[in-house]
Amino acid sequence: MLFLLGFTTALIPGPDILFVLRNTLSLGFKQGFLGFLGIFSGWLVFLSLIYFGFSSFIQGDIIQASLSFIGGIYLIYISYELFREKKNQINFTQKKQKNILLYFKGLFINLSNPKAILFFATIISPFMQDNLENSFLVLLSSLSLAFIFVIFLATFFRRFINNSLFDKIDKVCSIIFLGFGAWLFYLGLKGFFTALI
Secondary structure: OHHHHHHHHHHOOOHHHHHHHHHHHHHOHHHHHHHHHHHHHHHHHHHHHHHOOOOOHHHOHHHHHHHHHHHHHHHHHHHHHHHHOOOOOOOOOOOOOOHHHHHHHHHHHHHOOHHHHHHHHHHHHHHHOOOHHHHHHHHHHHHHHHHHHHHHHHHHHHOOOOHHHHHHHHHHHHHHHHHHHHHHHHHHHHHHHHHHO
16 A cells, blocks of 8 residues: 555656656656655655654644745746756757756755655655554655656657657746746745744
C-alpha cells in the first residue's frame, strides 16, 4: 500500500516532477538525474523530521507560510527565466550546466513544495507508526522509481523532439511553474495573515 501510494503521488504533476522532466528533456539523462538527487535529498530532510518526531515542525503555520512564500517567489523566477528566452532549443552538443547548481535547484524546489510538505507531514506520517526503517525504505524506493521512470522516458523521447516542440514544452512548463508559483505565493501570504490574527 505504501509503495503504491508513494509511486502514484510522485507521478502527479507538480514542481518536482516537472523540474526533472524539463531538465532531462533539455539537458539529458545525467542532468535530469542530478536534479532528482536534489529532490531526493529534500525527501531525506522530511523523513528525518518524521523519524526524529519533528513532523509537527513542518506542519506549523509560520513554517508552511514561509516555505510557500519563498517557494512561490522562486517558481515565479524560474517561470520568468524560461519564458524570457525567445527560442528555447535542445542543443545536443551544448556544455552542461554546473552540476551543483542543478542539485541545489532540485533540493530547494522540493523543500519549498507544499505538495511534498503535505505529503510527508499528513499523508505519510500515519503509515510510519510500525516498522519505521522498512517504511522509509519502501517509500524512498517507490518515490525514486517513479522519478527514474520519468527520467528514462524523457531520455528516450528526447531524440524525437525537435526545437520547435521543445520550445512549446518549455513555454508550457513556464506557465505551469507560474501557476504553481502564484498559488504558493498566495498560500504564503494567507498563512502569514492567518498566523498573525
